[in-house]
Amino acid sequence: MKPSHLKNLSANTIQLVINQVFGLAIFYILSSWLDKQSFGQLNWVLAILFTAFNILACGIDQLVIKKIAQGDDVAIVTGLFVNHVLFSGFIFYIAIGVVWWVMPHSPIIFQVLMLVGAGKLMIYFATPFKQLASGQERFGVLAKMSAVSNVVRGVALIVLAFFQQVTLITAVFVFLAGDGLEFAVTVYLFYKYLRVPLSFSFQPKPYFALLKEALPQIGVVLFTSALARFDWIFIGLFLSAVKLAEYSFAYKAFEISTLPLLAVAPLLLPRFVSVIKERGIFPTHLFSILKLELVFSVLIGLVFYLSWSPLVDWFTHGKYGAVNSSVILVLAVCMPLMYFNNFLWSIGFAQGKLRLIFKVFAVTFLVNVIGDVVLIPLLGNAGAAIAYLAAMLVQAILYMLTIEKQAALQVGVNLVICSICAIISGFIAIHFLSGDITVILFAAVLYLVFTILFRQINLKKLNFLKPAIGQ
Structure with missing residues (x-):
């Protein structure tokens, strides 16, 4: 095995071990401290958001990795994806906000959806930078980008469990804080290590060409997310x-x-x-x-x-x-x-x-x-x-x-x-x-x-x- 491949596998494995260890801690604390009703409600919200944001990416996330790996212009491809996630993410979040606002007696699950959704929106905005690191096989940088949220959430919930303060509401704010910090760290690492000059101006012709190329993958994403x-x-x-x-x-x-x-x-x-x-x-x-x-x-x-x-x-x-x-x-x-x-x-x-x-x-x-x-x-x-x-x-x-x-x-x-x-x-x-x-x-x-x-x-x-x- 070449040293670079071994290094990539090691970095990815370390990141996954960290994520899984803290993910397991999060999982155990929430399932143990929350009653089944609250635990089920939180997981239902996470299922909705997971499905929605995967579909909103339109398969461009996987296409970006492929295009970068085969030598396409990194700045152009990543810039187009950044514009896509900003536009689609804000539209989705505004839409669920409108639904919440027009409901006369919105249940607590809608409040949970809005708060957890704000954090997942930040994770969605970080996606182009992570895909760029993956496409360039910079798995060390990717590992740092991807471990923040679970570490923050895991540590926070362990502290809350120690003080017997784990509730549905405290768990929601922990999710929001962890996801927001991961976005901030991802952007920082992008500018520190990857340094790709991105253009945030909307370019209709190349964007729709990218969307057309991703069209078959959009259906795949729709089905896999729902699956x-x-x-x-x-x-x-x-x-x-x-x-x-x-x-x-x-x-x-x-x-x-x-x-x-x-x-x-x-x-x-x-x-x-x-x-x-x-x-x-x-x-x-x-x-x-x-x-x-x-x-x-x-x-x-x-x-x-x-x-x-x-x-x-x-x-x-x-x-x-x-x-x-x-x-x-x-x-x-x-x-x-x-x-x-x-x-x-x-x-x-x-x-x-x-x-x-x-x-x-x-x-x-x-x-x-x-x-x-x-x-x-x-x-x-x-x-x-x-x-x-x-x-x-x-x-x-x-x-x-x-x-x-x-x-x-x-x-x-x-x-x-x-x-x-x-x-x-x-x-x-x-x-x-x-x-x-x-x-x-x-x-x-x-x-x-x-x-x-x-x-x-x-x-x-x-x-x-x-x-x-x-x-």
Whole structure:
């Protein structure tokens, strides 16, 4: 592995570890100190804002990384994106402000929406500077830009918890302060390290050209944003804030468990763009990275499920553990599919297959929405998880058939083998052993033994990563 790649991976991993550690602290304090009603309301607001600001970016955020990585004019591309986020962000925030103002008796959730929304608006305004750092592979700078909010929120909530002052209102102001400080630090680091001369004057012709180029990606963003939080919104509207609190707790824990994917994924896109630009094709030997990702993502999913109920019930005093066991089982199965789909998406995006990606996400979105509408009323939170699994599985199949088909199908077989190994290992451990720690350790070791026996891990050839990543 080249020193620059190792440095980028290290910087991104450190940033993610910091974010995840403080994110876990935030998550634990809020879920423990807030009642389920307040926790559910806060998560519903965050789901709305997450979806809205992702859609407002119109896919330009990912396109900016690609254009910078392939050598386009950095100042022009970033300047156009800055203008886009300023205009779209202010319009959105004014719109929700008008809705709040015209309502005669606005509930507290609208006040929470306005306050948390102000902070998320600042994070949205910081997006162009972060994408610039990512496109230039300045992951050290990006790490500093991205860690501020969680650190501030985590420290503030720990202090408030110590003084027993964690309420919905104090949590909202902590979110607002953390997000505002992250924006300020991001702008400071941009002017200190990146120093790209930006033009804030609106240029209609290049802007609409950029928007046109991002058009297929706009649909992808619409579908992925809704896919990520549609189930939260639907549960909050049609079940209850309490049920949303339970589901969002499980889903957030699932997201935290995908830390390795979050560490690797941002490095893939600019690297794949560079490799394809140099060679004209995607080197199939890079799929060896995905094979190893799948082995360990299945292991993480296995350990995640087996440790869930005893560990979480102990941490939350019985609030969120056993009640979410069925949801966690389904989400654990989704974990390797996320790695698989992200890898193939990165290849397709680097190859410029935006229309294809749009179609894949359109089908994925429809599967998820139909699944949510049908299964949530029947099965509750478990129905939402099953709908998400079905969507991820359909997406994986569509990617296998359309992006680097031969190599993708071969790796798809690896995914099936690893999953079978995990099911057998977990079944044996649960039914023939006792003691939580014993079950988890035995299942993990047995799974690794199976993957070695079935040649999913070849101990003699693990050095393939060195040439694969170091291209």
